[in-house]
Amino acid sequence: xxxxxxxxxxxxxxGTHIGCADVSFxxxxxxxxxxVGESGSGKSTLLNCMAGHLVPDTGxxxxxxxxxxxxxTVTMSEPERRMLSRTDWAFVHQHARDxxxxxxxxxxxxxxxLMAVGARHYxxxxxxxxxxxxxxxxxxxxxxxxxxxxxxxxQQRLQIARxxxxxxxxxFMDEPTGGLDVSVQARLLDLLRxxxxxxxxxxxxxxHDLAVVRLLxxxxxxxxxxxxxxxxxxxxxxxxxxxxxxxxxxxxxLQV
Amino acid sequence: xxxxxxYNFAYLDxxxxxxxxxxxxxxxxxxxxxxxxxSREMPMPYGxxxxxxxxxxxxxxxxxxxxxxxxxxxxxxxxxxIRSFFEHTAGVATTTATAEATVIQTRHRIxxxxxxEGQVLVYQVPIPEPLRFLxxxxxxxxxxxxxxxxxxxxxxxxxxxxxxxxxxxSYAYPVKVEGRYVMDPSPIPKFDNPKLGDCPAVQLFGxxxxxxxxxxxxxxxxxxxxxxxHPFEAxxxxxxxxxxxxxxxxxxxxxxxxxxxxxFVCSDTDYCDARQAQGHRGKDAA
Numbered sequence: 001x002x003x004x005x006x007x008x009x010x011x012x013x014x015g016t017h018i019g020c021a022d023v024s025f026x027x028x029x030x031x032x033x034x035x036v037g038e039s040g041s042g043k044s045t046l047l048n049c050m051a052g053h054l055v056p057d058t059g060x061x062x063x064x065x066x067x068x069x070x071x072x073t074v075t076m077s078e079p080e081r082r083m084l085s086r087t088d089w090a091f092v093h094q095h096a097r098d099x100x101x102x103x104x105x106x107x108x109x110x111x112x113x114l115m116a117v118g119a120r121h122y123x124x125x126x127x128x129x130x131x132x133x134x135x136x137x138x139x140x141x142x143x144x145x146x147x148x149x150x151x152x153x154x155q156q157r158l159q160i161a162r163x164x165x166x167x168x169x170x171x172f173m174d175e176p177t178g179g180l181d182v183s184v185q186a187r188l189l190d191l192l193r194x195x196x197x198x199x200x201x202x203x204x205x206x207x208h209d210l211a212v213v214r215l216l217x218x219x220x221x222x223x224x225x226x227x228x229x230x231x232x233x234x235x236x237x238x239x240x241x242x243x244x245x246x247x248x249x250x251x252x253x254l255q256v
Numbered sequence: 257x258x259x260x261x262x263y264n265f266a267y268l269d270x271x272x273x274x275x276x277x278x279x280x281x282x283x284x285x286x287x288x289x290x291x292x293x294x295s296r297e298m299p300m301p302y303g304x305x306x307x308x309x310x311x312x313x314x315x316x317x318x319x320x321x322x323x324x325x326x327x328x329x330x331x332x333x334x335x336x337x338i339r340s341f342f343e344h345t346a347g348v349a350t351t352t353a354t355a356e357a358t359v360i361q362t363r364h365r366i367x368x369x370x371x372x373e374g375q376v377l378v379y380q381v382p383i384p385e386p387l388r389f390l391x392x393x394x395x396x397x398x399x400x401x402x403x404x405x406x407x408x409x410x411x412x413x414x415x416x417x418x419x420x421x422x423x424x425x426s427y428a429y430p431v432k433v434e435g436r437y438v439m440d441p442s443p444i445p446k447f448d449n450p451k452l453g454d455c456p457a458v459q460l461f462g463x464x465x466x467x468x469x470x471x472x473x474x475x476x477x478x479x480x481x482x483x484x485x486h487p488f489e490a491x492x493x494x495x496x497x498x499x500x501x502x503x504x505x506x507x508x509x510x511x512x513x514x515x516x517x518x519x520f521v522c523s524d525t526d527y528c529d530a531r532q533a534q535g536h537r538g539k540d541a542a
Contacts, residue, residue, distance in 0.1 A: 078403070079403045082403060082405065101411075104411055104415060105415060105418055105419075107414070107418055108411050108414050108415050108418065111411065111414055112407060112408065112411050113407070115407040115408075115410040115411060115414065116405065116407025116408070117407070120410070120482075120483055120484050121483060121484045121485055122414065122417055122483040122484075122485050122486050123485050125414065126418070143418070144418050144419065
């Protein structure tokens with residue numbers, strides 16, 4: 001079996017400052033990988049390098065494409081990369097308004113990716129949008145409302161629907177539950193877990209919330225100052241942290 | 257050729273006209289592609305056709321016969337002032353008859369009379385970028401054009417249908433040129449969109465403030481964007497012309513009194529006058 005995504009020695013520097021350094025790992029189909037670390041540890045840099053938003057200084061990000069098998073997305077042409085990010089990839093931003101078109105109705109937001117890959121039948125697009133709104137627990141009656149009238153949790157769920165409508169195989173998430181209150185977080189996590197399992201998605205989740213990775217991730221990478229300091233199965237890393245920083249991180253979680 | 261000793265022919269200097277012609281040629285070579293050009297200050301405000309005037313100045317020759325229309329009419333401020341501008345600075349013959357003109361500068365309409373080979377139609381364009389109100393970043397829209405990512409254009413049409421039940425965009429209706437570039441046909445009514453394609457005349461689009469020129473060479477394929485289940489429809493007011501009785505021309509609605517009285521008349525005055533001269537009469541004709 002080939003890994004869906006193979007990250008090989010990815011480094012990104014901002015001048016003399018290290019973004020992330022020499023990160024390598026394989027992500028297998030259906031696997032959910034969590035990346036945790038404090039603010040500024042390079043986890044978002046790494047995610048953006050993998051998703052093609054940033055060009056890494058060195059290293060390769062090899063994605064197992066449907067048509068041509070494993071391809072390095074860093075060196076592939078921009079049209080191909082943008083095509084991937086519209087079809088096989090999804091990117092969920094921390095702030096829903098970064099990932100949504102706030103001036104376009106919920107249905108239009110969900111339909112955009114369909115239209116971008118050539119859907120030209122209004123009725124079909126609308127049916128699909130309705131279906132996806134239901135899947136992310138948004139009332140179908142709100143299909144023509146703008147996302148600016150939605151609550152934060154609804155916006156985040158709409159963003160997820162908009163990303164998953166083309167049936168991607170890999171979803172990148174940058175702090176998907178950041179800025180949401182805990183009950184909404186719990187619902188969103190529940191929803192995400194269901195969607196990931198049902199659709200057999202692979203996912204890479206960047207977060208600083210250990211509860212999120214405990215719930216969603218199969219494997220975990222801990223980053224500090226741009227380096228991966230510990231990696232392994234989620235339960236193993238969280239229950240028996242080896243690195244001093246991971247121990248600090250685990251012990252810093254507030255208990256209720 | 258009255259005042260060419262005082263002015264350079266057609267107002268602009270030869271180097272400027274050369275630069276604009278190069279942009280026009282490039283535009284003709286890549287139909288629908290917006291070519292940047294160094295737009296000059298013209299003796300009129302932006303929005304009054306500075307782009308169209310520069311394109312006209314660059315293509316006019318002393319032998320040309322020039323016609324200007326504004327919303328189809330030859331006798332409105334914009335049309336009259338631009339026509340007299342070129343009478344003074346180029347000394348070219350002018351006309352209001354579509355059939356006799358060789359260069360026609362237009363704002364917001366395509367003449368009703370079918371154009372023929374050898375004619376040049378120059379459009380005044382306020383906003384050349386069809387994606388402008390969907391994606392405000394110019395860097396991004398250029399990338400979308402170069403990578404042919406036009407899904408967003410359909411999002412606009414989708415929004416129309418979801419809000420109004422049909423495609424409510426009635427002017428500046430986006431078109432796809434030769435299966436490649438999505439183009440804003442300037443704010444012509446969508447009634448005129450079918451005339452863009454397969455047209456024997458050369459069509460040039462000049463946007464002065466935005467510094468863009470684009471073009472359609474003769475007999476270019478131009479398709480209005482739509483959905484399979486909501487096809488494009490060239491719409492007009494469902495009335496005959498009050499003056500000439502034509503039921504196939506594009507109409508203006510004119511309010512005639514304070515009691516809700518109104519009449520519909522051809523927006524193309526030359527077409528309407530010609531029909532009246534042939535003896536056609538509408539119900540409101542005096």
